[in-house]
Amino acid sequence: MGSNGFLYKVWHLYYDGFRRMTVGRTLWAVILIKLFIIFAILKVLFFPDVIKQRAVKGHEADYVQQQMELHAHQ
Secondary structure (H helix, E strand, O other): OHHHHHHHHHHHHHHHHHHOOOHHHHHHHHHHHHHHHHHHHHHHHHOOOHHHHHOOOOOHHHHHHHHHHHHHOO
16 A cells, blocks of 8 residues: 555545535636736736846846846945
8 A cells, every 4th residue: 555545545635626626616717817817917017028128139147247236236
């Protein structure tokens, strides 16, 4: 039996629990939609890729190093 039996019991517990859900499916759908909105849509709208906009292509690391040195002395 050992660990295979334990892992099987854990898998079966979660599988059976998710299979029998009714209201929980709606709640999981709401959670997944919220996560999509947060990570996909808000990132695009409010968090632009500053390094891509300001650094020369191929020298992104140099730009980051310059900015870190600049702000370290302030």
